Amino acid sequence: MKAYKPFLVILLAVLIAPMFGTAVEPPKKPLVYQIPIKEQIEPALLYVVRRGVTEAKKEKADAIVFVMNTPGGGVKEAREIISLIGQIDVPVYTFVEKDAYSAGAIIALATKHIYMAPGGVIGAATPLVMSPFGGVEKMPDAVEEKMTSAVAAMVRAAAEQGGHDPQLGEAMVRRELGYTVGTNVFSKAGELLTLTASEAEGILSEGTVKDVTAMLEKAGLPDAEIKTLEVTPAERIARFIAAFAPILLMIGLGGIYIEIKTPGFGLPGILGTAALVLFFFGHHIAGLAGMEDVIIFIIGFTLLFIEVFVTPGFGVLGISGIALILISLLNAMTWKVPGHFWPAFNDSTLQLAIGNLVLGMTGTALVGFFAGKYLPQSKLFRSMVLQQRTDKDEGFTAAHDQSDLLGKEGVAEMNLHPAGRALFGDDRVNVITRGEFIEKGTAVRVIETSGSRIVVEKISAEV
Structure with missing residues (x-):
């Protein structure tokens, strides 16, 4: 029995040890926050984007993905979103679901990683002024050049922020430039640069994928938890x-x-x-x-x-x-x-x-x-307004004529401060003073009548 004791002790230790060991938690999945940039880019959408970025930071997201399908929108709103992207300290991706024109293309350039879905298009970022009655309004040449120059500088800055070719971005704004890489001509001089998903691969896009899940697999986040910012119906309204x-x-x-x-x-x-x-x-x-x-x-x-x-x-x-x-x-x-x-x-x-x-x-x-x-x-x-005249010539009076009281003397039936009642013989009359206080029982005299307004003053002698 003694010979087996060491083996029994070892076996018991092996069985009991896991009960006192520390449990190992499974590795936490990376969190990816998905923010939609869809339809027109305007101030209310800008708030939605800000809300999404704020929530992503609060939940300590490991990456942010902008899912884009937009015809463009306001340059000011695009500049605000670009500035917001520059303040994010986690990787930022753009997934072009369908269209990324104008302001959408500029925003995409500001992100370091761009992926596109099959059939996606990006580019054509030249500034336009829309007429209040619909359509594009023609600008004077000087104004057009001023706006184009400002937007071109903004696009170059966005491309530099995202680590992309600034000349590629400017070719989306200035049609006279064209864009060529080696022997490949992507846009001739006189044509704005607009790229399909296959054309963008290698020069702007990191790949063509069917959806965000496939994009994350290609980006090295295959097991990421995806949380999508929901735009409520009230926000749409x-x-x-x-x-x-x-x-x-x-x-x-x-x-x-x-x-x-x-x-x-x-x-x-x-x-x-x-x-x-x-x-x-x-x-x-x-x-x-x-x-x-x-x-x-x-x-x-x-x-x-x-x-x-x-x-x-x-x-x-x-x-x-x-x-x-x-x-x-x-x-x-x-x-x-x-x-x-x-x-x-x-x-x-x-x-x-x-x-x-x-x-x-x-x-x-x-x-x-x-x-x-x-x-x-x-x-x-x-x-809605009474048109008939109600003046004296038409037989109307505003109040009963009490001019016969003028000069009459009576006695204050109550304290006048300044309004109250006074007795003139057997007649009780509502009166008012010029502002002074008159005690009850004081003799008064009528000094002014105007309709129902009877003004009295104090007589020095008491009655």
Whole structure:
């Protein structure tokens, strides 16, 4: 038995050892955050991208992928997204799902890794000015060159940031350059550079893949957990509403102005209120306006209302009300970093907000001018306003004529401070002094009558 004891001890140690050992956790999968850049690139989409990057940083993502299918959009928004990409400290990929034109191509150039789906296209980033009535507006040669030069410099900087050929980027902007690599001509002089997925391989794209999963496998992240930023239906609606901010401001402020100038509460007030609700709703859902902007607007409007209808003249209340209204509208159109109260004021974000506010206020002024000039003559306005004269010549009187009381003496039936009642014989009459206090029982004399307004003064002798 002694001979087997060492073997039994060893066997027991082998069986018991795992019970006291440290459990080894399986390796954590890398997290990849997928952010869509789809449809038009405009301020509300810019917020969605910011929100996605902020969430990715918060969750410590190992990489970020922009899934792109866009016809382009605003140069200012593209510049903001490029700047945002430069602040990301993890690998950033662009997957061109279908189209990456104009501003989309510029954003893609700012990322170090570009992959494309079969049939994808990237390029054609020359600046265009769209007409308000649709189509492209022709620019003067000097203006066109100025804009093209600025965008070309922006594209070169984006390409340098992403580690791509700056001349390739500039060829997407300037058609006169063309682009050639060795004996391969990708665009002739006079043609803007636009690349298909197969053409982009090797000179811009790192590969053609069917989807993001295949892209990550090729990029060395085959087992990554993919988390997609979801764009909510409310954000989609908000993107549409935010694009019409000046029109909503014009209808909202103009409708309220007309409502103030007309009796009762009718269609202008309803339309104005609805437009302002849509304005704040759209910018709130898009991440631009917060409830504090709505509260500031209501406070400002209340102060302005008090100044116009309650207090005489126009002073501190009115000026403060107008200032608060303008601040709330401007703040509602300026983007905020998610989770922060104050807006991120800078030149690019303020310029659009100020431009929209100026357009809206100009429209409001025009609405007020034409309403004041033509509304009183309209059938609708005349149907809401009493047209019959009610003056003395037509047999109307504002109040009972009490001029016969002038000079009469009586006694204050109660303390007058300054209004109250006085007895003139057997008649009780509501009277008022010129501001002085008169005690009950003091003799008074009527010194002025104007309709129902009877003014009295104190007689030195008591009755």
